Amino acid sequence: MTLNELAKEVAHQFERTYGRPPLWTAAAPGRVNVIGEHTDYNNGFVLPMAIERYTVIAAAPSNKASKCIELRSSASETPARIDLGQALKPAPKGMWFNYPLGVIAGFTSQGANLEGFQALIHSTVPVGGGLSSSAALEVSTATLLEAITGRQLAPVAKALLCQKAEHDYAGMPCGIMDQFISVMGKKDHLLLLDCRSRKPELVPISDPAVALLIVNTNVKHELTGGEYAKRRAQCEQAAKILGVPSLRDADVESLERARGNMDDIAYRRARHVIGEIERTLHAAEGVRASNWPSVGRLMYASHTSLRDDYEVSCAELDISVSIAQALGLEDGVFGCRMTGGGFGGCTVALVEAKKVSTISERIAKEYEERTKIKPSLFVSRPAAGASLVNV
Numbered sequence: 001m002t003l004n005e006l007a008k009e010v011a012h013q014f015e016r017t018y019g020r021p022p023l024w025t026a027a028a029p030g031r032v033n034v035i036g037e038h039t040d041y042n043n044g045f046v047l048p049m050a051i052e053r054y055t056v057i058a059a060a061p062s063n064k065a066s067k068c069i070e071l072r073s074s075a076s077e078t079p080a081r082i083d084l085g086q087a088l089k090p091a092p093k094g095m096w097f098n099y100p101l102g103v104i105a106g107f108t109s110q111g112a113n114l115e116g117f118q119a120l121i122h123s124t125v126p127v128g129g130g131l132s133s134s135a136a137l138e139v140s141t142a143t144l145l146e147a148i149t150g151r152q153l154a155p156v157a158k159a160l161l162c163q164k165a166e167h168d169y170a171g172m173p174c175g176i177m178d179q180f181i182s183v184m185g186k187k188d189h190l191l192l193l194d195c196r197s198r199k200p201e202l203v204p205i206s207d208p209a210v211a212l213l214i215v216n217t218n219v220k221h222e223l224t225g226g227e228y229a230k231r232r233a234q235c236e237q238a239a240k241i242l243g244v245p246s247l248r249d250a251d252v253e254s255l256e257r258a259r260g261n262m263d264d265i266a267y268r269r270a271r272h273v274i275g276e277i278e279r280t281l282h283a284a285e286g287v288r289a290s291n292w293p294s295v296g297r298l299m300y301a302s303h304t305s306l307r308d309d310y311e312v313s314c315a316e317l318d319i320s321v322s323i324a325q326a327l328g329l330e331d332g333v334f335g336c337r338m339t340g341g342g343f344g345g346c347t348v349a350l351v352e353a354k355k356v357s358t359i360s361e362r363i364a365k366e367y368e369e370r371t372k373i374k375p376s377l378f379v380s381r382p383a384a385g386a387s388l389v390n391v
C-alpha cells in the first residue's frame with residue numbers, strides 16, 4: 001500500500017469516527033538502522049533509513065470552540081482527552097498517548113496557540129519491533145501541529161522537540177537517531193548522521209541489485225525498562241574513566257591503556273561503541289562504492305559486538321542472523337544484524353534483490369522451526385521523512 005492509499009484510508013476512518021472529513025493528514029515513517037547501534041547517545045555516527053511504514057494522523061478542529069484535544073488510535077480502545085486549559089503532565093507510564101501528549105506539551109511550552117481538535121491515528125510501523133514506532137508517532141504529531149499552528153520548526157529543532165517528548169513523557173532516555181531520520185529521511189538515501197555536530201549527510205543507495213530485508217522476530221522489545229538507561233550510564237562511566245567527554249572521543253589504543261582501571265563491563269561497552277563508530281563510517285564508504293560484501297561483513301561484526309560486548313541481543317535475534325549468515329554470499333546474503341535498541345524486535349539483512357523471495361522463505365521457515373514463533377518479513381526502499389499528505 002502506498003503512503004497515499006494509507007492516508008486516504010485513515011482519512012475515511014476519521015470520517016467514520018467523527019462524522020466529517022479531516023482537515024489535515026500528516027505522516028511520519030519508521031526507520032531501520034543499517035549500522036551504528038547504541039552510538040547516538042555516545043555522540044557517534046549512525047546510518048539509518050526511513051522505511052515505507054508510517055504513522056498517519058488525520059485531524060480536524062473541534063466542532064465547537066473548545067480547549068480539548070481528543071486523540072484516538074486504531075491500536076487502542078482508550079481515547080485520550082487532553083485539556084489545554086490545564087497544565088500538561090505525563091499520563092501514567094505505558095499509556096500510548098504519552099508520545100503525542102509530550103509533543104503537544106513541547107509546542108505549547110514554546111508558546112504555540114493551540115485550540116481543541118480531534119484526531120485519529122493509525123500506524124503500519126509495528127509496535128515494539130525496533131523500527132521506531134514511537135518516533136513515528138511523535139514526528140507525525142509534530143508535523144500535524146506545524147500545520148495546525150502554522151509554526152514550522154527547523155528540522156533539527158523538530159527532532160529535538162520529539163526526543164524531549166520521549167524523555168519527559170515516555171520516560172525513555174533515547175538518543176537522537178530515530179527522530180532525526182523520521183524527520184529527515186530521503187527517498188533512495190541512507191542518512192549518515194554525526195550525532196555530535198548533528199550534521200546529516202545523505203548517502204545514496206539506489207543500486208537495484210540490492211535490497212534490505214527486515215525480519216521481525218515478533219519478540220517485543222521494551223526499552224522503557226531499565227536496560228537501555230543502564231547501557232547509557234555504563235558508557236558515561238567508561239568515558240569518565242577514559243577522561244573524555246564521550247566515547248566518540250576515545251579510540252582503541254586509549255581504551256587498551258585504561259583497561260586495568262575499569263571493570264570488564266565498562267571495557268566491553270566502550271569497545272563496542274568505539275568499534276561501532278568506526279564500522280559505521282566504513283559502511284557508509286562501502287555503500288557509496290556499492291561494495292556490498294564489505295558492508296555485509298561490517299553488519300555481521302556489528303551484530304557480534306552487540307551480542308557479546310554490548311549484550312543487547314536475544315536468542316531469537318541471534319537465530320535470525322545465524323540463518324541469514326548460513327545462507328551466505330552463495331545464496332545472496334551479504335550481511336545481517338539486529339537493528340534498533342535490541343532485546344527483541346528486528347534484524348536487517350542486506351541481500352541480492354533478485355534472490356529476496358527465496359531468502360525470505362528460507363529465513364521464515366527455519367526461524368519458525370527453531371523458535372516456534374512466526375516471523376514477519378518485508379523489504380523496504382529508503383523512504384522520505386515526515387510530511388503532510390493531500391488526500
Ligand code: GLA
Pocket residue numbers: 036037038039040041174175176177178340341342
Ligand atoms: C533506540 C533509541 C535510539 C538508539 C537505538 C540504539 O532506538 O531510541 O536513540 O539509541 O535505540 O541504537
